[in-house]
Amino acid sequence: MDVDAIKRTLEGSGLRCTPQRYAVMAFLMEHPKHPTAAEIFQAVNRLDPRSSRATIYNNLSDLVRAGLVREVAVEGRAARFDAKGMRHHHFICDRCGNVEDMEWYDVPKPASGSLGKRVLRECELIFRGLCTKCAPRHASR
Amino acid sequence: MDVDAIKRTLEGSGLRCTPQRYAVMAFLMEHPKHPTAAEIFQAVNRLDPRSSRATIYNNLSDLVRAGLVREVAVEGRAARFDAKGMRHHHFICDRCGNVEDMEWYDVPKPASGSLGKRVLRECELIFRGLCTKCAPRHASR
DNA sequence: TGAACTAATTAGATTATATCTAATGTGAAA
DNA sequence: TTTCACATTAGATATAATCTAATTAGTTCA
Structure with missing residues (x-):
């Protein structure tokens, strides 16, 4: 999945392609393992630029609202996220x-x-x- | 649903019928509205005896483990509980x-x-x- | 271009939800 | 009774997620 494809996906849903939002979306597409928000936070911050926790949550909720990502609630545990393929x-x-x-x-x-x-x-x-x-x-x- | 039926249900699953556990189970059976733990806590404490928050959670998890109650995780919200009928x-x-x-x-x-x-x-x-x-x-x- | 507007990000505080701890109480069985 | 496992308690703690207020970045358009 190349950079432009992700950019087009985001912009096609009315979302600006910011570095932080791109990082979240790219991570979800490359790691279809249903990570938690905390795992995404850690993973994208191993690279630049750093994202704050609030940004991760903001972007996840933007992506869910846009229908690009699914949130999966799990009893007694943190929610998981899943790029919809x-x-x-x-x-x-x-x-x-x-x-x-x-x-x-x-x-x-x-x-x-x-x-x-x-x-x-x-x-x-x-x-x-x-x-x-x-x-x-x-x-x- | 009478007292003995609930008692038998609990004991049939190997759970002692304590006043607190009874109150949680009876509330769930009488209010099939999928309450949250907080709602159950408030409701059973309107009557005697008072239950602590920990007891509500302990009993809910006992009931779930015994298969008498289902926990429903909802994204971004508190879990709901549901007596299995x-x-x-x-x-x-x-x-x-x-x-x-x-x-x-x-x-x-x-x-x-x-x-x-x-x-x-x-x-x-x-x-x-x-x-x-x-x-x-x-x-x- | 650059002024003005809007969207996005940030660190850290706050809230919400749930679990843990250690002390105490309770009931059943020997 | 004594004993023991189970149950309960208040409150502390942990975890997950959201909010706040300030700042930064990107867009628009005069």
């Missing part, structure tokens, strides 16, 4: 909280009767269990 | 964060090939959008 679902590990991508399935839509006056934006499928690292240790919990 | 999915409001129940649909299971060594425990479907209260105000955001 191909459609996919998530697997969340009960033990370590890590989030992994799962292939996409079409999801059953609720009957419009059961939606009432609600406005549906999206459906998301979450698989839960033990990830590859944690499964072998299952017994030792 | 009939199987159902959730609708989470983008605007106010409230969680509502949706009817149950069978969910597509991943092919075992795509699971690898992961151990699947459950699949959960989350619908997102605007709830009945927030939908009319959509434009005014």
Whole structure:
């Protein structure tokens, strides 16, 4: 993924391509491992320019609002972030909280009767269990 | 739901029926509105006996561990709790964060090939959008 | 160009949420 | 009873995220 492509992606969503915002977006695209805000903060600050914590959070929320990034809430843990590429679902590990991508399935839509006056934006499928690292240790919990 | 039924439910899961634990479980069963820990804390303390914050969290995590209660993480907000009754999915409001129940649909299971060594425990479907209260105000955001 | 405006960034304070600690209380079983 | 594991407590602490007020950078357009 080259610099201009990221720049165009940001600007296509009405976001200025600042060095800090670029760094956040590029990191998310290059590391599809669903990092936390703290991990992104550390990672982008290993390079220049330095970003403050507030900037990381500001930019993440701009990117989420623009629909370029997804925020994944995990019970009892910091939120994870995920550049939206191909459609996919998530697997969340009960033990370590890590989030992994799962292939996409079409999801059953609720009957419009059961939606009432609600406005549906999206459906998301979450698989839960033990990830590859944690499964072998299952017994030792 | 009478006292003995809750008592039996707790003890059937290996949990002592203490007044505080009973109060948390009874509140969740009587108020299927997915309250936060803070809301549960306030509500059960309107009655006797008083519970400390730590007790609320301890009991919630005992109940979750026992499989009697579900914790629902919501991005940017406090977790919600939900006594597991009939199987159902959730609708989470983008605007106010409230969680509502949706009817149950069978969910597509991943092919075992795509699971690898992961151990699947459950699949959960989350619908997102605007709830009945927030939908009319959509434009005014 | 450069004045004026708007968006973005910053360090650090603050808030919100949840967990931990160490002391105390409680109930069941021997 | 005595004992022991479980449960509860107040308050301290930890963690995650947001806010504040000042500053900097980028854009617009006269």
